Amino acid sequence: GRWLQVSHAFHSVLMDPMLDAFREMADELEYARPRIPVVSTLSGEPMTEFTAAYWADQARGTVRFADAVTHLTSLGVTRFVELGPDASLIGAIGETTEDALAVPVLHRKRPEATTAVTALARLWTDGVEVDWHGFYVRTGAHPVDLPTYAFQRRRYWLADEAGDSEVGQDPVDDEFWSAVRGGDAGALAGELGVGEDTPLSEVLPALETWRTDRADKSVLDSWRYDIDWVPAPARSDVR
Secondary structure (H helix, E strand, C coil): CCCCCCCCCCCCHHHHHHHHHHHHHHHCCCCCCCCCCEECCCCCCEECCCCHHHHHHHHHCCCCHHHHHHHHHHCCCCEEEECCCCCCCHHHHHHHCCCCEEEECCCCCCCHHHHHHHHHHHHHHCCCCCCHHHHHCCCCCCCCCCCCCCCCCCCCCCECCCCCCECCCCHHHHHHHHHHHHCCHHHHHHHHCCCCCCCHHHHHHHHHHHHHHHHHHHHHHHHHHHHHCCCCCCHHHCC
């Protein structure tokens, strides 16, 4: 934290001497119902209208900032933008909610233009719609169509002998589902070595045994294939 250079301790009893004059001045203003929903840091609840008495209470009352942020997050708000001369509220927002994006438009130790555009960029990358035409309208910049990559749309997966599956698929699973699609209940029961009326509690172990046997057979077949294709040693290597 740091000391604030202010004339009074705001939101404390030191504000009491000015409240009557402040309320009278605020009463001379004309108020309208907010067009943009506003959550008050005085009550932590949405506001439907403002009065001179409200602003007097705002100057004197306790700031319920955490309650206001919590209420906003309960409404589904996930992004906060601080409009002010500094980023004094960003830390407080982060302490109240960890899942929200909070960005300042200005920072007292950074260039104004850089901070403002950075805030816009962070919001855009987080999914906020930005009027980029309005942003670039004074620069003359405009989007242009760039050529796309010339995809040849050719497949490079190696097909098996049957031409209906690709390398990398499990042949044991293929065999099982082929049996399911092509055979009746009796044929499938015979394949698993169980009766047609066998309860499911006995079918599952039989299915696991069937799959294990097929998997072992598939591995042996692959080894046999590899052995068959081992090149013969050159004549000079023969002893």
